[in-house]
Amino acid sequence: MARHNLGTVIRFEVGRTLSKPRFWVAILAVPALLVVIGLLVSLSGSGTDASTAAIAKSRFSFGYSDASGIIDPGLAAKAGGHRVSPGSGPAEVRAGTLTAFFEYPATPAAHAVRVWGADTGFVENGRYSAAAQNLLVASAQARIGSPALAALAAGSVQTDVTTYDARGAVTPGLAGVIPPLLYLLLFYLLILLLGNQMLSALLDEKENRVTEMVLTTIDPTDLILGKVVSLFVVAVVQILVFAVPLAVGYAFFRTSLNIPDLGLSGLSLDPQRMVVGALLLISGFALFTGTLVALGAAMPTAKDAGPIFGGMMILLFVPFYAVSLIVTDPSASIVQIFTFFPYTAPITALVRNAFDNLPLWQGIVVVAELTALSAIVLRVAVRIFRFGSISYTSRVDLRTVLRRPSAARADGAARRAS
Amino acid sequence: MSETPATVTVDHFRMDFGSTTVIRDLSFEVRAGETFGLLGSNGSGKTTTIRALLGIYPPTAGRLLIDGTASRPDAGVRLGYLPEERGLYKKEAVLDVMTYFGALKGLDPRAAKAWSSAYLDRVGLADKEKTRIDKLSGGQQQKVQLGVTIMNDPQLLILDEPTKGFDPVNRRLLMDIIDEQQANGATVVMVTHQMEEVERLCDRILLLKDGAAHAYGTVTEVQDSFGAPTARVVHERPLPRSDLWRVQRDDAGVAVLEPGPEVAPDALLAALVAGDAGVTSFQITRRSLDDIFVEVYGADARSEG
Numbered sequence: 001m002a003r004h005n006l007g008t009v010i011r012f013e014v015g016r017t018l019s020k021p022r023f024w025v026a027i028l029a030v031p032a033l034l035v036v037i038g039l040l041v042s043l044s045g046s047g048t049d050a051s052t053a054a055i056a057k058s059r060f061s062f063g064y065s066d067a068s069g070i071i072d073p074g075l076a077a078k079a080g081g082h083r084v085s086p087g088s089g090p091a092e093v094r095a096g097t098l099t100a101f102f103e104y105p106a107t108p109a110a111h112a113v114r115v116w117g118a119d120t121g122f123v124e125n126g127r128y129s130a131a132a133q134n135l136l137v138a139s140a141q142a143r144i145g146s147p148a149l150a151a152l153a154a155g156s157v158q159t160d161v162t163t164y165d166a167r168g169a170v171t172p173g174l175a176g177v178i179p180p181l182l183y184l185l186l187f188y189l190l191i192l193l194l195g196n197q198m199l200s201a202l203l204d205e206k207e208n209r210v211t212e213m214v215l216t217t218i219d220p221t222d223l224i225l226g227k228v229v230s231l232f233v234v235a236v237v238q239i240l241v242f243a244v245p246l247a248v249g250y251a252f253f254r255t256s257l258n259i260p261d262l263g264l265s266g267l268s269l270d271p272q273r274m275v276v277g278a279l280l281l282i283s284g285f286a287l288f289t290g291t292l293v294a295l296g297a298a299m300p301t302a303k304d305a306g307p308i309f310g311g312m313m314i315l316l317f318v319p320f321y322a323v324s325l326i327v328t329d330p331s332a333s334i335v336q337i338f339t340f341f342p343y344t345a346p347i348t349a350l351v352r353n354a355f356d357n358l359p360l361w362q363g364i365v366v367v368a369e370l371t372a373l374s375a376i377v378l379r380v381a382v383r384i385f386r387f388g389s390i391s392y393t394s395r396v397d398l399r400t401v402l403r404r405p406s407a408a409r410a411d412g413a414a415r416r417a418s
Numbered sequence: 419m420s421e422t423p424a425t426v427t428v429d430h431f432r433m434d435f436g437s438t439t440v441i442r443d444l445s446f447e448v449r450a451g452e453t454f455g456l457l458g459s460n461g462s463g464k465t466t467t468i469r470a471l472l473g474i475y476p477p478t479a480g481r482l483l484i485d486g487t488a489s490r491p492d493a494g495v496r497l498g499y500l501p502e503e504r505g506l507y508k509k510e511a512v513l514d515v516m517t518y519f520g521a522l523k524g525l526d527p528r529a530a531k532a533w534s535s536a537y538l539d540r541v542g543l544a545d546k547e548k549t550r551i552d553k554l555s556g557g558q559q560q561k562v563q564l565g566v567t568i569m570n571d572p573q574l575l576i577l578d579e580p581t582k583g584f585d586p587v588n589r590r591l592l593m594d595i596i597d598e599q600q601a602n603g604a605t606v607v608m609v610t611h612q613m614e615e616v617e618r619l620c621d622r623i624l625l626l627k628d629g630a631a632h633a634y635g636t637v638t639e640v641q642d643s644f645g646a647p648t649a650r651v652v653h654e655r656p657l658p659r660s661d662l663w664r665v666q667r668d669d670a671g672v673a674v675l676e677p678g679p680e681v682a683p684d685a686l687l688a689a690l691v692a693g694d695a696g697v698t699s700f701q702i703t704r705r706s707l708d709d710i711f712v713e714v715y716g717a718d719a720r721s722e723g
Binding site: 004005008009012015016204208209210212213214215216217218219222386387 | 469472473474475489490491492497499501503504505506507508510514518519521522523566
């Protein structure tokens with residue numbers, strides 16, 4: 001059946017949201033703030049670089065004592081150091097005859113190198129310990145005699161791991177986790193951006209007392225569908241407003257803004273996980289949408305709907321308390337409960353799907369469960385809206401609304417008879 | 419009034435909310451072009467009946483048809499509905515709201531905008547097109563509400579407590595609009611407590627009580643069902659004796675006569691003239707709808723109070 005007046009509702013809802021200056025002020029404020037912060041970071045980054053270079057260049061004379069025997073006297077002299085008796089070094093510094101004194105213990109790996117220095121300010125005082133450390137490391141590397149061995153001894157080791165699945169194909173590792181994990185990000189964004197608006201979309205109708213007039217021109221299902229679609233369109237606009245500056249910044253100003261290389265070209269798309277992730281996103285979104293719409297229809301005001309809405313938002317974050325378990329031990333009871341309990345299922349299943357520990361059959365069961373429940377909740381939402389939206393000042397008696405199968409049958413019979 | 423096709427048919431309508439039965443068994447028709455009054459005390463089920471007729475509530479049992487079809491938004495019937503609970507999108511501009519409702523009612527958005535502009539001009543709100551609804555006065559909002567109700571040139575106009583909350587200026591505007599719509603051939607259904615409006619505007623009425631029709635017919639028929647009409651006769655000579663009437667009172671040349679069953683007023687007058695009563699004035703009087711309303715719903719109103 002053609003959706004009567006659906007387009008009219010979508011145009012009106014999208015138009016009235018996007019035509020409000022406060023909408024643009026609210027969503028442009030965040031990117032504008034990001035740009036300002038980026039510029040400040042960039043400016044302070046170049047300032048930090050300059051001051052670091054200035055500190056590095058500032059040579060100073062120092063004395064040292066070496067109980068370990070590791071310090072190379074040639075390197076020490078080149079750095080501006082000379083041997084001083086351990087007993088007199090600190091006193092000379094205090095007297096101002098020596099800028100700094102380093103006391104290297106017998107076992108520097110087990111005991112701290114003690115440093116005394118003339119105060120040159122909180123930031124610049126850091127040069128003393130840096131110089132003491134650098135001299136020790138350089139001396140140790142000189143003793144090893146090979147820069148490569150010295151680097152390895154410092155733990156600077158890189159590995160390139162290749163793993164194979166049961167069919168002998170190379171598995172993508174982290175590059176395969178990121179793309180399906182984006183569904184999780186999208187799910188959160190949608191719910192956080194739209195949740196409150198979904199709740200208030202129908203409350204708007206109710207609080208403005210326009211429901212009755214609207215319902216003579218459009219079926220409640222179509223009205224709700226139109227609201228959800230228009231909210232979705234508005235959310236896409238919001239995401240684009242966030243994403244476009246970021247994409248532009250990443251593409252053209254990555255270096256100057258110190259944005260790390262995300263290595264997007266190395267990402268791997270697993271068709272099954274991408275499809276299951278998309279279905280989990282859609283069905284999970286539908287369930288939360290239907291529930292919020294029903295809540296908005298049942299409650300007389302946004303204030304009344306607040307506590308239940310808050311509870312639903314908490315359910316969105318509960319799985320994160322067990323995220324390490326979700327990733328490492330998917331067979332754990334709590335993970336299984338979270339996977340199949342409808343309001344924790346989208347998050348849990350999306351994480352498991354991204355980390356490739358959600359068997360296909362479980363993915364299918366969760367998607368089917370969420371889809372079926374969404375359909376039921378949406379039907380209940382329509383029914384609550386039909387009755388509840390006209391209960392302008394009171395909460396809907398759900399037992400009354402839901403106990404009306406005969407009414408629905410009579411409605412169908414009347415339509416058939418006509 | 420000649421029999422015309424029914425625009426509204428309500429046939430054995432029943433409505434339960436949980437264990438509460440609001441409408442027990444209600445049947446009536448509203449004929450094309452007539453003005454019909456649905457009367458009843460608060461909570462008698464008038465608004466529920468209208469909502470069910472408009473398809474907002476599915477009935478528990480029975481049929482409610484408009485032009486032979488159960489009401490659906492896409493049925494193509496041009497409806498104008500002024501609900502008892504009124505409101506508009508308060509944070510939107512007047513013209514945007516009117517255009518939206520026009521589009522929902524099937525008008526082309528440009529036509530809806532043009533009609534709205536013309537209407538706003540007519541009711542003195544031409545300079546408020548871009549003003550938010552909540553920045554208008556209450557009376558101005560009522561005018562916008564009326565415009566939204568009639569903007570699709572409705573063939574069926576349903577008015578639930580139409581004058582409720584209206585100031586006298588807008589009440590006059592409303593009455594003019596109802597007259598215009600009637601003149602254009604619209605069928606009007608009014609739900610109201612205002613008996614003077616009913617007597618002035620309605621062709622037929624229904625009194626709803628205890629979930630069923632307590633009285634139903636033309637205004638005259640309903641009045642007569644609550645007591646026979648009487649004739650007030652001013653006469654110069656003694657009244658003749660006759661079986662056509664019973665004298666209720668006759669004092670100083672002014673008599674109140676109760677016509678017998680099936681006796682038409684002109685037959686009564688003819689008999690008085692033939693009896694040489696010297697009639698100088700003859701007036702049929704009926705019970706007022708106000709009286710009837712109090713008689714039917716007085717106990718309900720007292721128990722509510």
